Amino acid sequence: MKVTVVGAGNVGATCAQAVAEKGIVREVVLLDIKEGLAEGKSLDLWQTAPVNYYDTRLVGSTNDYAKTADSEVVVITSGVPRKPGMSRDDLISINAGIVKTVTENVVKYSPNAKIIIVSNPLDVMTYCAYVAANLPKNQVFGMAGILDTARYRAFLAEELDVNPKDIQALLMGGHGDTMVPLPRYTTVSGIPVTELIDADKLDAIIERTKVGGGEIVKLLGTSAWYAPGAAAAQMVEAIVLDQKRIFPVCAYLEGEYGLDKIYVGVPVKLGKNGIEQIIEVKLNDEEKALLDASAVAVKEVMTVLDDMKLFE
Numbered sequence: 001m002k003v004t005v006v007g008a009g010n011v012g013a014t015c016a017q018a019v020a021e022k023g024i025v026r027e028v029v030l031l032d033i034k035e036g037l038a039e040g041k042s043l044d045l046w047q048t049a050p051v052n053y054y055d056t057r058l059v060g061s062t063n064d065y066a067k068t069a070d071s072e073v074v075v076i077t078s079g080v081p082r083k084p085g086m087s088r089d090d091l092i093s094i095n096a097g098i099v100k101t102v103t104e105n106v107v108k109y110s111p112n113a114k115i116i117i118v119s120n121p122l123d124v125m126t127y128c129a130y131v132a133a134n135l136p137k138n139q140v141f142g143m144a145g146i147l148d149t150a151r152y153r154a155f156l157a158e159e160l161d162v163n164p165k166d167i168q169a170l171l172m173g174g175h176g177d178t179m180v181p182l183p184r185y186t187t188v189s190g191i192p193v194t195e196l197i198d199a200d201k202l203d204a205i206i207e208r209t210k211v212g213g214g215e216i217v218k219l220l221g222t223s224a225w226y227a228p229g230a231a232a233a234q235m236v237e238a239i240v241l242d243q244k245r246i247f248p249v250c251a252y253l254e255g256e257y258g259l260d261k262i263y264v265g266v267p268v269k270l271g272k273n274g275i276e277q278i279i280e281v282k283l284n285d286e287e288k289a290l291l292d293a294s295a296v297a298v299k300e301v302m303t304v305l306d307d308m309k310l311f312e
Helices: 010-022 037-046 088-109 122-133 145-160 199-210 212-220 226-240 285-308
Strands: 002-006 027-032 057-062 073-076 114-117 140-142 245-254 260-271 274-278
Touching (some): 002 010, 010 027, 010 037, 010 226, 037 057, 088 114, 114 122, 122 140, 122 245, 122 285, 145 226, 199 212, 226 260, 245 274
Parallel strands (some): 002 027, 073 114, 114 140
């Protein structure tokens, strides 16, 4: 079994490493447009195999999509970060062109692949890939909620001084400051988190989660990569091992939660067929209002892409 990661930057290389070390597939292909980058990183990673005791083969490729043929899962991390003076529309235009081209090449060689989008802006790039791929919606989805809940759970574990493994949480909505954390669905070994932490501290953690990516950028001067790469790898694992994991994932909705024709974060069952079920949890009026507001923000960005008419 083969998995491909497109984009050999920090996130892509980290994802490739995590997938390889799990030992769940025979081969991981790392592809990039920059000459020698994917080959060099793949070689470096392969040389860790004797140290870290795995035998997953790593193959690097400079833009040769033939090497990605028959991939079970393809993770797309390609794109450029937003730079000073660059508008949101500029970023969308550049990255949409990249994601469109990558997706079309991926589907040419792996028409049955499940495609995970990590490129930003996440929700609209997942929509872009869906249109470009012309595949069923269960095969094209985005990584956002797993990363966001990981940050949320990490902050809670730190505040409560508990093991992060014992924390389960759910976030919905767009990837960014309109995301919708749901304290009612957050537990520590089954105990509602609201019974373990003061409301003001919980609110502060929620706000920190919403800007979690920005906090990393301020510290590093660039986007995060360890947590995003690991989150994407966890999705790959759920698919190739048919684990039926329940994860928050950027999925295409057609009526669920009263939302239609939009990519937004919701809980799903993830298995060998990709998204095997979209789970509709009961939201109270406040939570539904927050989700609707997040959806409006996402839809505005999707409209920007539509107006660019890249697919005509």
